[in-house]
Amino acid sequence: MSKIKPVRNGTRKDTIIRKAAALFRKKGFVATSMREIADNIGVEASSLYNHIGSKSELLQSICFQVANAFNQQLEEVEQMETPTAKKLESLIRFHIRMMLDNFDEVYVANHEWKQLGEPFLSNFLAQRKQYESRLVELVTTGIRKKELKNIHPHVAVLSILSAVRGLEFWQRHKKEPERPELENNLVNYLLHGITR
Amino acid sequence: MSKIKPVRNGTRKDTIIRKAAALFRKKGFVATSMREIADNIGVEASSLYNHIGSKSELLQSICFQVANAFNQQLEEVEQMETPTAKKLESLIRFHIRMMLDNFDEVYVANHEWKQLGEPFLSNFLAQRKQYESRLVELVTTGIRKKELKNIHPHVAVLSILSAVRGLEFWQRHKKEPERPELENNLVNYLLHGITR
DNA sequence: TCACAAAACTAACACTTATTAGTTTTTTTA
DNA sequence: TAAAAAAACTAATAAGTGTTAGTTTTGTGA
Structure with a gap:
């Protein structure tokens, strides 16, 4: 549907990581699904993979x-x-x-x-x-x-x-x-x- | 196969809770499966349900x-x-x-x-x-x-x-x-x- | 030894998961 | 405006989830 808004001075990947961090914090890494992250951004889960490699990669980036x-x-x-x-x-x-x-x-x-x-x-x-x-x-x-x-x-x-x-x-x-x-x-x- | 050994002065349920606590600590609650808990005890996952109500109940007991x-x-x-x-x-x-x-x-x-x-x-x-x-x-x-x-x-x-x-x-x-x-x-x- | 209960088993269920392939839409570049 | 690249989509896959039903084995008390 809509598009991922790149964060100020950042890439779309950064936007995904930020949203992921927020969800990982609230619900935990394992309990957070890619679909949830995508929903929260306003996009389909599979679309995320145009910008990131995997779910684990998100956690790695953050840590x-x-x-x-x-x-x-x-x-x-x-x-x-x-x-x-x-x-x-x-x-x-x-x-x-x-x-x-x-x-x-x-x-x-x-x-x-x-x-x-x-x-x-x-x-x-x-x-x-x-x-x-x-x-x-x-x-x-x-x-x-x-x-x-x-x-x-x-x-x-x-x-x-x-x-x-x-x-x-x-x-x-x-x-x-x-x-x-x-x-x-x-x-x-x-x-x-x-x-x- | 084998049976669940009741812990000293405790029920079989207590044994399950203890093992669950150990695994929840090591891997996290969501990342730990009932099959893993069962494996660790030496029993099938479904057998656990003769003693406990649900996975969430394990966490509740511990907390x-x-x-x-x-x-x-x-x-x-x-x-x-x-x-x-x-x-x-x-x-x-x-x-x-x-x-x-x-x-x-x-x-x-x-x-x-x-x-x-x-x-x-x-x-x-x-x-x-x-x-x-x-x-x-x-x-x-x-x-x-x-x-x-x-x-x-x-x-x-x-x-x-x-x-x-x-x-x-x-x-x-x-x-x-x-x-x-x-x-x-x-x-x-x-x-x-x-x-x- | 027989009957009953406790506790194990096998098999299956309905879902959810991350991820991929292939395709279409949108944006950027020339 | 045409071509190329970026980014979205739909649909599907294979694996794993908690949990249930039904059955068999094991242990216990009469």
């Missing part, structure tokens, strides 16, 4: 796009010439913004990576592991330099990552603390429990 | 059994005559133990509740919301009594719940801090950032 964003930011922060606490704060704030600005995609990457097929699954998990290790390294360095409290680095890192992930629940209580205030509250709780 | 456990513990803690921080610590420790001792079930309740059909979905979400509210109430009281730092209660509660949930990642680094040490580290991080 690795998110992974790349986080990796790139970590790279930049590692280069910074600031105290460890400041680096940590930058990263936490980036996580918060990613969570709020790219909710569907980040949520899907966090919850649906299990449905990736090989070799993508292994690749994704390896990247995640490496990301965590680099954060642990950061905290460890901070402790050695006496810039941070002497806390178990791995516990701290996983707590921080999890707490930020918990922002997904905030979608529900939207009116609660406004965005910048929420951001500051969370950073404050996570850091000033650890910062000396 | 509400977990919800009940948490609600019951909260009830008990609320009755305690101890400082707020102590109550909070009890709850955190209970969450940690539930996470480690009933990993599959807690994980499934946390990740697969979306797949519950109505009216179970609404019921489950309502219980979750109420649980959170009661925790917020607890923290708020603690702040009013000057037993806790003056932090945004909702941010604190969600951070705590999320951080504890993050223990699911710990399954991977099993050798890291041993259980009691891990527990103490986490409690320490979560509370001594908030305790006065």
